[in-house]
Amino acid sequence: MTTITPPVARPITPLGILTAHLQTAIEQLQHSEDATESVQKALDLAIGLEEYVNACTTSESKDLKAIAQKTQREPWDQRFSDGETVRHLEQEMLSGHVEGQFLKMLVHMTRARRILDIGMFTGYSALAMAEALPNDGILVACEVDDYVASFAQNLFDQSLHGSKIQIRLAPAIETLKQLADQGESFDFVFIDADKREYVQYFQLLLDEGLLAPDGFICVDNTLLQGQPYLSERSTNGAAIAEFNRVVAEDERVEQVLVPLRDGVTLIRRV
Template sequence: MTSTLGRHTARPITPHSILVWQLQQTLRTAEENNIPQEVLTSLRQTLQLAAGLDPYLDDCTTPESSALTALAQRTSAEDWSKRFSDGETVRQLEQEMLSGHLEGQTLKMFVHMTKAKRILEVGMFTGYSALAMAEALPSEGRLIACEVDSYVAQFAQACFQDSPHGEKISVEVAPALETLHKLAAAKQSFDLIFIDADKKEYVEYFQIILEANLLTVDGLICVDNTLLQGQVYLPADQRTANGEAIAQFNRVVAADPRVEQVLLPIRDGVTLIRRLV
């Protein structure tokens, strides 16, 4: 079974789910305003085509493990309307921050394909993506997850205890930039790095990873939310601060001769980055 979060979210948060929601609203308005039947038929067919995609992707993707299902369910049941402090600032947490079934299985596949043994996750939330990747690591493999929020870190670690793969994961509770500098000073390197933290710091994460050699030769960087609800390709005046930060990050990566990359339209956008030099 796929997780409930793989099928239903509290609100649309990806370009595709927002498109489906807008089509639903448009069709409802059209039905209430005597729109010609041929237009209604076209709208219904368009909505059917769009709305069926995500469920079909879930159905055709290997089901998640029971431990991932349990983690997703616990995340869904938690009251994220509370505000948690990272020590200096207060941020709003929400269940939609969880990576979910399709992205989790995608990351798990990348771990298998790259034969990664050491993984760094920059931004963990409740640990769905960390555990998904840990499931693909060999028994001696290790994953270090950066999480700024101690409450979330404890939540995730409790979930990890329910999985035999949880022991492969260690959590660093601190601002992500602080942890990256700490790992760089210790001359650590990783085969795969997954970035899903403060969007306004994405460019800095990227620069530190390359300049401090945190990524091994032929290693892979996976970056989440690089479509950010479609804001990156909509007019600039329709972007939030995070939307502008991601648009800038995408421009920086595309112009960097040290890497090659591809942006995949998975969930809210996942960019794969390979170092060339």
């Protein structure tokens, strides 16, 4: 009996092609010192991808650009405290242009009117989503750091859509419980806060009715520098891996992990 070996799938995505070039380079390095061509092709793919995606995505508004520029200029290495908790802040915590437009598009697509933003930082993602809300739409933004909350509020006050945003200054878990006690629910929820509390946020949203029946949850950093699928993990990497496992095993929802920026997971109740 003749066994037919199925053909190996040809890599067709930038990541797949990048991986193939790197695998070829490793094989060449084992037999030859000249692996320059494959390494160069891999480098070209890696370098060009983000710039091209940015160029092909609708430009950010002047208000979003103002948040990005002011966040970049801020000396975050001098901002560490939020009460009793030590917190390291950095400009890389900003969602950024492509993810901001992605969130804005999701709000348009879902026709959300009430949004919950868990983890606001300087307000880029909050304002991006608020720009897609109708005039009577509301976005509740959770932030634990009073300096950051004031920083964002000043920028919201100067923007066209900032009046739709209500900042709740408190640990996110406390705010979620208060909102649940008040009977609040939301059409769209964006999670980008303490990675160690992601599982709690997710469970509170589902268990306490904070997520509307037809609502969606969008979760940031669910690839976290690749740590969830690598052997070496930080505390946050382990927390994200656990969150991804909990979501995947929860029969109340279905989800898709999109390799956008540092990983974005979309979740809906079934």
